[in-house]
Every structure is written in structure tokens, then in C-alpha cells.
Amino acid sequence: MSDHLRHDLDELSEHLDGRLPEPRRREVLERLSECAECRDAHATLLWAKGQARKLAAVDAPAGLEAEIQARLRRRRLPALAAAAALVVGLAFVYSRLSPPPSSSLPEAVAEDVRSRWAGRLELALEVSDSRRLEAFLGEQRLGFEARVLDLGMMGFALRGGSAGPLAARPSALMVYRETATGHEVLCRMLLGGLAALPAPHETRQHDGIPFQVYHLGDVTVVFWPEGHVLCALAGRGEPEALILLAFAKAMKASRPTDAL
């Protein structure tokens, strides 16, 4: 490469953006007319810039703006949020002291999904490491060992989790976000079996495991038993995709038991 070209590369790049003042612009044009090496460099830079300019904006996941607006509202109204937290706290205490509420487990799980969507359901621990979440849940006296599903191979990353009552039963909550779309899927685990559930909209059988499916508005909830623990996956996406996700994870969870 000639010395003058090395010196001029920055100027050629700036020329592409139409930023050179008139005397320098004319000098560059004269040089381009005289120097083939300069013309090649100029054309190649123009090509690279053109390729970069073709990059289109990537669609943000649906619901991102709504989630941002919800978070802004929470930040704007801390007093109201504190009051809401107090109400939630009182409801928690009440739920521990009173009989199970009338709302069914599928409805309660679906409500979790809607609350997350609206930005109303915070996680006690936001973490992507499943072992850390498992250790946290192990300290919560749930009465069972909560197994944090690994959905990484299915394209979902762990967001975190919580422990708290679901329809008055101690329960673990895990939240995952689909890497490609940003959509969330929730997993609930609690003590119990399928008998605790109302009649499902669909029943499925896969690999010897019974699944009960509930279509509740735009939310699908899939339950299956793992020993004395009732597991559920729930989300707003394509129902069949969620059911297949449950099939995949329940199979893995049940195989050791099946072998006994």
C-alpha cells in the first residue's frame, strides 16, 4: 500500500459521508481520478458501508413496550406500589390461615402468567443459574424438593423464581424467557396430584405420563404429576408448543421413577 493511500483512508471514508469541506473534497476527487489504488479503496469502502446500511431494525418482542410502560408506572407510583405490596402481603398471611380459595389451580397459574405480562409479578430471585435457584428454593420449606427445569436446549433461558402459596399450597415458581422471542413461560410446582385439579379441557398421554391441559383465554396451562409433586407449565404462546415443551421435560423428570 502506498504511503499516501494509508494516509488518505480516513479521508476517503469521510468523503463517503459527504462531510469534507469544498477544498478537500475537490482534492479527493482529483486524487481518485489519478490513482487506481485509491479508486479501488474508495469503492470497497463504499461497498462495505452499503452492506452495513442494509441492516434492518430487528423487531422487538411483542409486549416489550407494554412491559416498559408498566415498569415506568411502578417507578412513578412507589407509594401505590407499597400499598399494593401490603395488600399482597396481607393476602399471603390470610391465605396461610384460611381454607383454600375457590379459584382453581389452573386459574391461579394462568393469573401468574397475566401478572408477569403486566409487570405485576416480581421474582424473589432473578438469576440465570439453575443451581442457585434450586438452592434458594431448597431454603423455602416448601415440603418438597423443587427441581428447576433446564429449558436451555429448547431455547429458553432461566429468569429466576420465587416461593409462595398458590391456591393456599406452598409452591415454587420458575420463570423462563424464550431467547428468540422474549416470550415468557412459567413453571409451577406444588405438592399434590391430578386429583386436585378441575376437569381439563384436554387430556393427553405421553410416554406413560398423563397431562391435563387448560385453555384459559390467551393462556395455556399444562399439568402433569411427578411423584407427589404437581408440575405445570404455562404461557401465552402457541398452545401446542407449550404442550410439547411439557412432554419433553416431563419425560426426563419421570424416567428415573419409571425405572423403579
Added chain:
Amino acid sequence: MPSQGRQHEFEATALPFTRSLYSTALRLTGRAEDALDVVQETFLRAFRTFHNFRAGTNPKAWLFTILRSVAANRYRDDQRRPRLVPLDDLDQRFAAHAAGGPPGLELDQGEVERALATLPEEFRLTVLLVDVEELTYEEAAEVLRCPVGTVRSRLARARRGLAVALRDYAAQSGYASRNS
């Protein structure tokens, strides 16, 4: 406490840039989940400092300034970065690639994305701000917190690096043989 009217004003100012911010965050972090976190944190920080935003200035540049700060703090030591194209002998390699002019081919968006991802972050971000988001050199300097002259030289170097990466990528993908 900010008023509801203030929130509406902020949303009208900032939310139209959600796609741009998300796209750039995705191209910086390489993961949709991380990009979502960066964008949300950017909006929350921007809302907290909205009183500092000067009417008449470019809100896009202001938001990108915050996004860059959020991304830098979160991913400074990130080990998942793609392998970067070495830039030490860039001028020699660019001259070799440029001899004879640019290849007569158009790469698709995914191929350009992958080539861009091999540039070091400060070069990649400069290309994204100026060539993709169409900020001026002065606005990009504000985002990058550097002199305009640094933007000028960094952008020139980034374009050379991108040209080399694109041609290398095209050659690896068999374009060169198909177009030669």
C-alpha cells in the same frame, strides 16, 4: 415524584426508538435476553434522568448514550463475545482485499450481521450508530464520549475491518468462487 403527564411526555419521546435500541442492543450483546434487559434498563434510567434531556436535541442520540453505558457496565467482562477479527495488520489486509475493487455481490442480512459481530465492540458500535442508525459524527461522539476526530478515524477503520470481514466471509461461503 414524576407526574403522569411527565410519563406520557417521556413515552412519546422515547418509545418510538424501541426497535432501534433493541436492534443495537442485540447486535452488541448477541443474545435476545440480554438485549431485552439492556433496553428495559435503558428506558428506566432515561426516565429517571428525563429532566436532564434538552428539548431540541436528538432523543435518539440521548437514548443511545444511556444504552451504551448500560451495556458497557453489564457486559464489559462478558466471555461470550464472538471471536474478533484482528485489526493489527488491517491496512495491509484491506489493501490486498481492495485491489481490483469490491466484489460484485450483495450479501444477505444474516451474513452481514455475522461479519459485523467479528469487529471489536467500539468499532461495531460506531458503524451501528453512523451507518445503521444514521447519527451524525457529532451525535456519535456524544454517545461514545469521545472527540469527533476519534469517531472519524474509528469509523474509517471499522469500515475497513468490515470490508475485510465481509470478503473473508464471502470467500469462506463460496461466494468468491461463484462470482469470480
